[in-house]
Amino acid sequence: MIEAMELTKRYGPTTAVEDLTFSVRPGRVTGFLGPNGAGKSTTLRMILGLNDPTSGAVTVGGRAFRDRSRGLRHVGALLDAGEVHGGRTAAAHLAVLARSNRIPRRRVDEVLADVGLTDAARRRVGGFSLGMKQRVGIAAALLGDPPVLLFDEPLNGLDPEGVLWVRGLFRRLADEGRAVFVSSHLMSEMEHTADDLVVIGRGRLIAAESLERFAARGTGAGVRVRT
Structure with missing residues (x-):
């Protein structure tokens, strides 16, 4: 389980994330929604201890992730598929991590x-396509068989068959009792993937609730026209 409590990150005068409080539960796929620049990647980096919060805290299974040795056994993450050294084979890259x-x-x-x-x-x-690099990144996230998984825009570069495969993978991982946190800017994709949503804009929390409840709140019988 991931728990963020009043999480804030500032870079000088710029506030990237402000006062975020949410949880990601086991056995659920939680979509992390917001436009580009909303603070999603910064939040994921704070969960993994790659960025220190200015204030607040975030824990994984009740502890800060950086306090856990052998991190891949606790959390698997795909943040940037392009970070793999291009001169390594897929097997060699994963063997080093293992x-x-x-x-x-x-x-x-x-x-x-x-x-x-x-x-x-x-x-x-x-020599891999972006979609193949995404698959290498997903393989790295799965390597330690962790109970918590984070994915930042995992559908980039995937063809339609790959998108369907990823949806099925996330569902299977959640059904196994894992907490799956998926960052995306595409609400249409989360409709097919997520059980719960954490929605942010300009670094602030907009909603943290089930997909069903969020969709119901956004459905109305009226139309407003401005001229």
């Missing part, structure tokens, strides 16, 4: 099969 987190080497082959990259395992990542 060794540094004391994860059995067999997991590399298992997660590559899960994401459909078994045949590309010995190819260098620099």
Whole structure:
């Protein structure tokens, strides 16, 4: 479970995230919605301890993530599919992560099969399409078999078949009892994917509730026209 409590991040005079309080529950897919620049990526980085909050706190399973050794066993994350060194093969990249987190080497082959990259395992990542890089990133997130998973815009570069596969993957992970937190700026995609929504704008919380309740609040019988 992820719990953010009055989470705030400022960069000098600029406030990227202000007073965010929300939770991400196990067994649910929680969509993290907001336009580009709303503070979603900053929030994810604070969850992972990559950015320190100016005030407030965020915990994963009751503890700050940076206090956990062997982090991939606790949280799997895809933040930027392009961060993988292009000269490494997919298998080599995952093998380094497995060794540094004391994860059995067999997991590399298992997660590559899960994401459909078994045949590309010995190819260098620099030659992959964006969609294939996304799959490598998802494989890395799954490597430690963690109870909490974070994905930042995971559908970028995926073809329609890949989008359907990701939807099914998130559903399966949640059904296994994991907490799945998916950042996106596409409400249309979250309609097919999420159980709950955390919606932010300009760094501030707009809504934190079930998808059903959010959709019901946004449905009205009237139309307002301004001229």
